[in-house]
Amino acid sequence: PASRSSRVAGAGGAGGAAEEADAFYCVACGKNFRSVKQWQNHEKSKKHVERVRQLRADLLAEDEAAALAEAAEAAEAAAEAASGSDSGGEASGAEEAAVSVEEG
Numbered sequence: 001p002a003s004r005s006s007r008v009a010g011a012g013g014a015g016g017a018a019e020e021a022d023a024f025y026c027v028a029c030g031k032n033f034r035s036v037k038q039w040q041n042h043e044k045s046k047k048h049v050e051r052v053r054q055l056r057a058d059l060l061a062e063d064e065a066a067a068l069a070e071a072a073e074a075a076e077a078a079a080e081a082a083s084g085s086d087s088g089g090e091a092s093g094a095e096e097a098a099v100s101v102e103e104g
Contacts (some may be wrong), residue, residue: 028052 024033026042028051033039042048 028055 008036023035023040025031026048029048031040031042033042049069
């Protein structure tokens, strides 16, 4: 599957032995394979399956942590904006009261 491997092109795209040396690379395990059969066997191995499961869990945990941090920052920014507009609103109300008294 493309999500866990990449096809590595040979030097200059000329093909031959140089291209076949590292034809398949497993990103999850950091291993090179020379043939489709080797790659397919590796993909079914317990070590590979466990490594992919762990990587997925790690990525999900990182995503959740980032989302929580982003939500906390947004809440903090909203709280700061609300406190800033509240104090501005109070000053405007006081100014309006002073104007009303002067007019009356």
